[in-house]
Amino acid sequence: MGKETPKQQQQVSYTVEQLVAVNPYNPDIVPELENYVNEQVSSQTYSLDANLCLLRLYQFEPERMSTQIVARILVKALMAMPAPDFSLCLFLIPERVQMEEQFKTLIVLSHYLETGRFRQFWDEAAKSRHIVEAVPGFEQAIQAYAIHVLSLTYQKIPRSVLAEAINIEGLSLDKFLEHQAANSGWILEKGHVRGQLIVLPRNEFNHPELKKSATETVPLEHITRIFPILG
Amino acid sequence: MAAGYDYEEAPGTYDDANRQDVGYDPNFVPDSVKSFVVHLYRHIREKNVYEIHQMYEISFQTLSDRLFKDTPWPSVDAVAHYVDNDQVFCLLYREMWFRHLYARLSPTLKQRIDSWDNYCSLFQVVLHRVVNMQLPNQWLWDMVDEFVYQFQSFCQYRAKMKNKTEQEIALLRQFDQAWNVYGVLNYLQAFVEKSNIIQILEQEKEGGEQFTATDGYDYSGGSNVLKVLGYFSMVGLLRVHCLLGDYQTGLKCLLPIDISQQGVYTSVIGSHIATIYHYGFANLMMRRYVEAIHEFNKILLYIYKTKQYHQKSPQYEQILKKNEQMYALLAICLSLCPQVKLVEETVNSQLREKYGEKMARMQRYDDEAFAIYDELFSYACPKFITPSAPSFEEPLVNYNQDAYRLQLKLFLYEVKQQQLLSGVRTFLKVYSTISLGKLANYMEVDETTLRSILLTYKHKTHAVDSDGKIISNADLDFYIDDDMIHVVESKSVKRYGDYFLRQIVKLEGVITDMDRIKLE
Numbered sequence: 001m002g003k004e005t006p007k008q009q010q011q012v013s014y015t016v017e018q019l020v021a022v023n024p025y026n027p028d029i030v031p032e033l034e035n036y037v038n039e040q041v042s043s044q045t046y047s048l049d050a051n052l053c054l055l056r057l058y059q060f061e062p063e064r065m066s067t068q069i070v071a072r073i074l075v076k077a078l079m080a081m082p083a084p085d086f087s088l089c090l091f092l093i094p095e096r097v098q099m100e101e102q103f104k105t106l107i108v109l110s111h112y113l114e115t116g117r118f119r120q121f122w123d124e125a126a127k128s129r130h131i132v133e134a135v136p137g138f139e140q141a142i143q144a145y146a147i148h149v150l151s152l153t154y155q156k157i158p159r160s161v162l163a164e165a166i167n168i169e170g171l172s173l174d175k176f177l178e179h180q181a182a183n184s185g186w187i188l189e190k191g192h193v194r195g196q197l198i199v200l201p202r203n204e205f206n207h208p209e210l211k212k213s214a215t216e217t218v219p220l221e222h223i224t225r226i227f228p229i230l231g
Numbered sequence: 232m233a234a235g236y237d238y239e240e241a242p243g244t245y246d247d248a249n250r251q252d253v254g255y256d257p258n259f260v261p262d263s264v265k266s267f268v269v270h271l272y273r274h275i276r277e278k279n280v281y282e283i284h285q286m287y288e289i290s291f292q293t294l295s296d297r298l299f300k301d302t303p304w305p306s307v308d309a310v311a312h313y314v315d316n317d318q319v320f321c322l323l324y325r326e327m328w329f330r331h332l333y334a335r336l337s338p339t340l341k342q343r344i345d346s347w348d349n350y351c352s353l354f355q356v357v358l359h360r361v362v363n364m365q366l367p368n369q370w371l372w373d374m375v376d377e378f379v380y381q382f383q384s385f386c387q388y389r390a391k392m393k394n395k396t397e398q399e400i401a402l403l404r405q406f407d408q409a410w411n412v413y414g415v416l417n418y419l420q421a422f423v424e425k426s427n428i429i430q431i432l433e434q435e436k437e438g439g440e441q442f443t444a445t446d447g448y449d450y451s452g453g454s455n456v457l458k459v460l461g462y463f464s465m466v467g468l469l470r471v472h473c474l475l476g477d478y479q480t481g482l483k484c485l486l487p488i489d490i491s492q493q494g495v496y497t498s499v500i501g502s503h504i505a506t507i508y509h510y511g512f513a514n515l516m517m518r519r520y521v522e523a524i525h526e527f528n529k530i531l532l533y534i535y536k537t538k539q540y541h542q543k544s545p546q547y548e549q550i551l552k553k554n555e556q557m558y559a560l561l562a563i564c565l566s567l568c569p570q571v572k573l574v575e576e577t578v579n580s581q582l583r584e585k586y587g588e589k590m591a592r593m594q595r596y597d598d599e600a601f602a603i604y605d606e607l608f609s610y611a612c613p614k615f616i617t618p619s620a621p622s623f624e625e626p627l628v629n630y631n632q633d634a635y636r637l638q639l640k641l642f643l644y645e646v647k648q649q650q651l652l653s654g655v656r657t658f659l660k661v662y663s664t665i666s667l668g669k670l671a672n673y674m675e676v677d678e679t680t681l682r683s684i685l686l687t688y689k690h691k692t693h694a695v696d697s698d699g700k701i702i703s704n705a706d707l708d709f710y711i712d713d714d715m716i717h718v719v720e721s722k723s724v725k726r727y728g729d730y731f732l733r734q735i736v737k738l739e740g741v742i743t744d745m746d747r748i749k750l751e
Contacts, residue, residue, distance in 0.1 A: 118683075
């Protein structure tokens with residue numbers, strides 16, 4: 001592909017998105033969609049719709065399927081968690097393909113993430129470097145997901161639990177925590193019996209009192225219906 | 232795989248052509264049929280939509296029951312001269328002819344291919360020529376519905392390669408374009424695009440167009456056919472994508488239709504049910520349980536109140552079948568996401584009656600529970616298809632169950648991941664606070680495992696909606712402070728606002744009525 005200027009790259013992806021929106025049921029766009037997957041990987045962008053379109057076309061003509069591309073799509077989908085993109089992709093991949101070694105591994109990785117087993121996830125990911133290192137931004141994406149789930153769950157979380165979930169320890173973890181404290185509102189409490197406690201930012205999921213009760217609000221459009229009566 | 236899963240269609244072998252021929256003369260046109268086509272042709276020319284509807288819905292059924300119980304209608308060639316050999320009418324007649332065939336008999340491969348050709352010709356006319364007709368929405372919906380159904384049926388038929396005869400294989404090879412998945416999808420897409428229906432619906436919101444207000448009919452001298460076919464094709468696309476297992480795209484295709492309101496899709500009961508059934512199923516597979524429950528609840532209540540009016544209709548059986556399937560899906564949703572307060576009382580009592588016991592067993596998440604999830608899913612799911620062309624190499628196999636098996640497997644996999652959540656719920660119901668250590672003890676797991684289970688609970692009960700926002704569907708929630716779990720019960724707040732609005736409008740109505748009464 002050679003060196004493309006950022007502007008050129010932007011134009012390419014604009015055209016692919018248009019293709020997917022306007023002419024998705026077309027076997028001729030397979031090469032473009034495959035290129036687009038590789039572009040998503042290298043430029044750390046993501047498009048579920050384009051990837052689903054490609055998986056569908058593979059479904060229509062299985063001889064054209066590239067398992068390498070499919071594997072990359074699945075890794076990107078994993079990185080989109082907590083969105084259910086990974087299972088949405090699996091629905092479109094034939095069972096016999098899912099039995100291949102690399103896909104079995106990816107399914108196991110997804111399983112660990114879906115069930116909050118971060119220790120097992122990082123262990124397995126370490127064993128499968130070739131799969132996950134091929135996609136830049138993988139580690140950060142999973143760490144973001146881990147923090148998301150932890151933020152739903154914990155008001156205060158022990159350092160060791162956090163460390164295991166995001167797979168960062170020691171000095172790196174100190175640096176990471178300082179960064180989060182400075183930019184994301186994390187508060188670091190010291191001096192507890194079992195070590196440091198981290199106070200995560202308040203949201204409606206770990207602080208239920210913040211939950212806006214939607215049922216108490218009445219939309220304006222509903223009130224306008226009775227204006228003639230009130231008037 | 233669950234026993235009793237009715238996935239097999241009656242086989243349409245080459246010999247069926249002979250079976251059909253017994254006592255059937257395609258050229259014999261009874262007087263009642265002659266009268267039928269002559270009148271229908273006239274009504275279509277004169278755009279008498281009401282009469283067309285009566286003839287299409289009632290007369291056609293009556294004649295079919297009386298004269299063509301198990302034979303096809305007379306061939307189009309035999310009736311053509313009664314209707315000026317009008318090309319469009321003949322295409323419409325053939326469409327009805329094939330639909331009748333599929334409903335009462337088993338189509339041969341040649342007939343399946345011929346039906347495809349007929350749809351192509353008919354659709355080409357609508358897409359590329361200026362058509363002047365106004366047809367009833369029921370008919371236009373049936374066209375799209377039948378088109379997708381015949382596609383689904385063809386894929387099922389084609390996937391059973393094992394007992395195919397030489398002639399059948401030769402025909403399949405020769406006519407590889409017939410019911411090709413690209414063709415089917417592109418026709419539906421073409422209808423959506425050429426009719427401009429998405430822009431029409433958009434403009435309607437701003438008051439620029441009239442579509443829903445006229446039920447899709449054109450009162451300014453034009454035709455409703457392309458617009459309404461475009462509209463129903465969006466539902467058709469949702470259906471096809473569900474059959475392929477692509478739920479995300481399916482829902483996207485339906486997006487221009489606002490299902491929180493009445494619309495043209497509710498003008499035909501078959502369309503209403505098909506839309507909500509597939510919408511709900513897609514949401515179930517995307518783990519948006521609250522959304523699915525919400526919609527199933529609405530439609531099941533609607534069917535309960537209105538099914539008596541459809542008892543004589545040819546769609547009655549289908550309505551009942553879909554009704555039962557949606558109760559099964561609702562049972563599944565509520566077992567995975569126990570939010571009973573979302574379900575209306577009437578629906579709930581029907582649900583308890585049909586699935587109360589099974590739901591109790593599903594929530595135990597033991598082996599028996601998985602068998603019930605399997606059973607209900609298999610009963611209620613769409614008839615998934617493998618869209619690719621078959622391999623003609625020996626040995627020939629049947630692969631018509633592959634698509635269904637995959638969806639079932641992935642669904643049960645998701646259920647399994649939620650296995651431990653039911654145990655957590657039981658304990659959270661009883662405590663307002665409990666330490667991790669204690670709960671771990673009760674659940675007989677170590678603390679690390681418990682933390683994982685609690686994270687799973689949070690993840691599974693907080694779905695990502697279509698806008699990317701996190702929505703909680705947890706009836707029972709909690710947060711953890713270091714090593715203490717604090718349980719939070721979500722209060723169900725009464726919708727006072729809605730209630731007052733309704734009562735205000737009602738009272739105003741009563742006052743207006745009273746004002747009209749003149750006292751002597």
